[in-house]
Amino acid sequence: MQTSQEPLGSLSATLRQRFAQIGPVWGSDINAHRDLVICAYSPLVAAARDAGASFEAARDVPYGSHERQRLDVFVSEETRRKGNADVVLFVHGGAFLRGSKSFNGLIYDNVSRWFARQGCVALNVEYRLAPEASYPAGADDVAAALAWAHAHVVEFGGDPRRIYLVGHSAGGSHVASYLCDPLFAGLRDGENASAVAGAVLISARLAADVFADNPNAAGVRAYFGADESRYAARSPLTYAEHFDTPLMVVVAEYENPYLDAYGAAFFERVLLARQRAGDARAKRAPRFMQMLRHNHTSVVAHFDSGETLLGDAMLDFFGG
Template sequence: MLHHLVRPSLGLFLLFATLLSTNAFSISLTSKRFRDIPYKATTAPDFSPEKNVLDVYRPNKKADKPYPVVVFIHGGNWNSGSKNIYWFIGRRLAKQGIVAVIISYRLSPGVLVPAMATDCAQAVAWTSLHIANYGGDPNRIYVMGHSAGGGLAALLATDDTLFEKLGMARNPVKGAILDDPAGINMYDYLKKMEFPSDKQYLTSFGADPEGWRSVSPLYKVKAGAPPMLLYTGEKTYPSIISGTEALHKKLLSLGIKSQYTVIPGKAHVPMVKQLFWKRNIIYREAIGWMTN
């Protein structure tokens, strides 16, 4: 099930991460952070100075060629979260030779998921245009996300219309790394309404079943989609496991490279908490995948 994604343990961890994200931790010997860069026009009527911004983490070490790029999308049940909490992912990636772009996006009840997806697409479009200025390779942009952010990352990788609407000739996403992704198949999930608390998701997804389908990555996958690395925790929510398994099978059926790994003993929250340490399996495999 998807309900109650934000557990007390996650709250404590996020508080810890936020407290560490002070000026004392904005200085690093291995990377440089550029904070609060708007990724859409500040004059746009829907621009949010708090949410439509991103941080770039650039390795200090000079390289012979541009670095791969990861755009990370946070989770939070589609109604909470901020890039400011996930500074440690930017630092860990940059330390290992990746230019990291950590984004925020507007949340419900202010907007529905389609607007969140548009925000994320605009952040990727900004990255495609500007990341070379930070040592990143615009031809090697990967999206990564946890929980709701994982679902949004999958949508960016599979729904080319998000970028067509921005005037881009092609989808710039080269691959996706999904960490315990939620919302892969919200169409079927919301049709069932198995649990009383599932009604909360109508605030984020709306009441129209066709709207649920339009933001479910499982229904957007087609031949030619980019490869993906998929991860779920052994002890995560059943709907996350079933959605990820279905996505993996559909990718393979279309001849798209997909690697699916179940991490033993991990529940939903520890799947993102482990990213605090640079030697976890997701970093090891993803960085090898992007740099080879």
């Protein structure tokens, strides 16, 4: 497979032009635009999947009792044999109401498969959905998946002290809540505290809102509740100053409304808190990356398609 660090570099010129057209109006019909993006990347991801070695080590491993508390493990035989590998725990999006770890057998497997190609142990996590599972259930599931990883990744060649949490969209909200919401302070200080080596929040919903132009307002209500007066107290952005984990924030140029602003605000608050602290936390500044020409879906759908810009930046963050 040819690789490129150019944004949208694995797509044809025709598709790049189509993406440029839908980008500025992304929020006007996110479902249709999402489907277009998935259709564009799925053949490329399928070709990469079918070429070369297999990386699927285990499917639908339970980390809890609910039918959706399942994860897949991706790792190469070489990584498994060598051991001490970085672990990437990926939590997919879906507006709190939908989504799965393997949307069409390709997306979001592509994220984990790409990191497995790079010598990581990659975990693709599914979690409970609203309205059955409302706040803070998503972060509870992140905590449970992390506990499973801490106990078992060594069996697959992973280093339990080098686990990176990566969340996209609603999954990013759950990762961020686990890492900074005071509700989880006890868990963060427990036996898994040293396991989280860093976090990457990709197009994450870091503040709950039901504005008129929020196309996923129904999902916000279903997860965070009908009482809007409680949204601030349940939003990761409110507790950004408590985020002690090495952090990388990623947004797309064309986002679901406000998610780029929330990501930038979260980054700023974490950065200022670390600068004010003047202690060891300030020695590693958070990172911020805007993926030009990408949209809310392509920012993850492009993994394992040939474009490596974001993946390479994340690997650099892991090694930093």
